Amino acid sequence: VVYGIAVPSGLFVPSLLSGAAFGRLCGHLLHKLDHTSGTFADSGTYALMGAAAVLGGMARMTISLTVILLEATGDMQYVLPLMLVLMSARFTGNVFNEGLYDIHIHLKHIPFMEPEVPPIAERHEIVAGQVMSTKVKCLRPVERAGLVYQLLKESSHGTFPIVDAASGGTLYGTASRAMLCTLLQRRAFGSPDVLEEDDINGSLGPRRLSPLVQWDTIERAYPRYPTIDDVDMRESDQNCWLDLRPYANTAPYTVNETASIQRTYRLFRTLGLRFLCVVNHNNQVVGIITRKDLLPEALTNSLLRGRNAHVVDDIRSVS
Known part of the structure; x- marks a missing residue:
């Protein structure tokens, strides 16, 4: 409800509040429906589980949220219920879409690199020379x-x-x-x-x-x-x-233009790089790669451009 509006509400506290209210409501309803059996549904426990469920479904965090909520309650008897609720919320949410923070990253067009290499790079043989930007603006060691x-x-x-x-x-x-x-x-x-x-x-x-x-x-x-x-x-x-x-910086990280995208991607992820200079066998700069060039959409476009170029070359050779 509050996502994207210009008020300092955030996502954490509203998710906790709405989940706790819904959980407490469920506790009250169960108590009303089964008040003759002598059992008592603790509304506070249901409120805690509801807060964990909504917050876990929004953020898709399990272990960290379990620790946070246990620290807040100070009662270790809720370890197993909280873990079950958070894992269930995470699994159910992943069936429908990504977490809200992940969606926010995509909406902001932030070049976030996932831990695993994009599947398109595993299925096709793509090299650094196909995805690099060739219009590199260079400087001389002594420049005007x-x-x-x-x-x-x-x-x-x-x-x-x-x-x-x-x-x-x-x-x-x-x-x-x-x-x-x-x-x-x-x-x-x-x-x-x-x-x-x-x-x-x-x-x-x-x-x-x-x-x-x-x-x-x-x-x-x-x-x-x-x-x-x-x-x-x-x-x-x-x-x-x-x-x-x-x-x-006379020792920048570089990659050869014939290097595979899998290797280039792992270099970015492992070293936390923002760019990579692409060089040929004579150590001459032929391009540059940034994180945006390694996103799945950019890799798909690079693959399509390569295929179109091959088609044009085939047409020219036939004609």
Whole structure:
């Protein structure tokens, strides 16, 4: 009843209240129907079981709710009845739909990854190269401040690969959006004539500039890192250089474009990743995978696109 409305009611307490009221009503009715036999239906016990049933059917939790309700009552004789009620509520609810919290995740389009690999990935041979996003926005190890500012303005990505342009796009590392915004706000720029030509072209020589902003200064802004709207980029700063090498994550997690989706999915689940850089055999960045790319809907679309591409190729070969 209260789900989705703009009042601080939540789901936990209303479920407890409605379940307890319904359980107490059932206890009163049983007592009225069988008051001549000498037995007594405790309304409080029925209220507790009703609260557990409604809350368990909504949240689909068993062990944790059993412990919570036992802690609230302080009576261990209700262990077995509570477990039976909660398991029955969970089983009955799963027959009809998912739990309310799971439905909320889908309605909010949150890329939540289930513990098990999607069935479509088990039935079909899908590789990382089929599901990755190929339009990757990359940066050089030493980049123009104006270009970095424009890139952050035009996109909402949380991480950007850093590639060595001189070697054909070899992956050097990654730079987070929070770090880039902090560097721009702190004006960690080098003058246009400070860097050597090799640095400007992106060559990974032994020369390395000392960081203009220390790492602890960047981390001091956690968790309220500056956004790109907080950066005041002057016209004179557009042509200055931003050396990302001291701040880059030079050991990001990567996956080869020929890796299976099962392996990629387990990497995301096991390591809690938000993205994966996809590289070829020469360690050149060819794409990037996020959690949204591994959802069952996205995998289905990728599989359909691959089949359509094969059909087009067959038609062209015949014609």
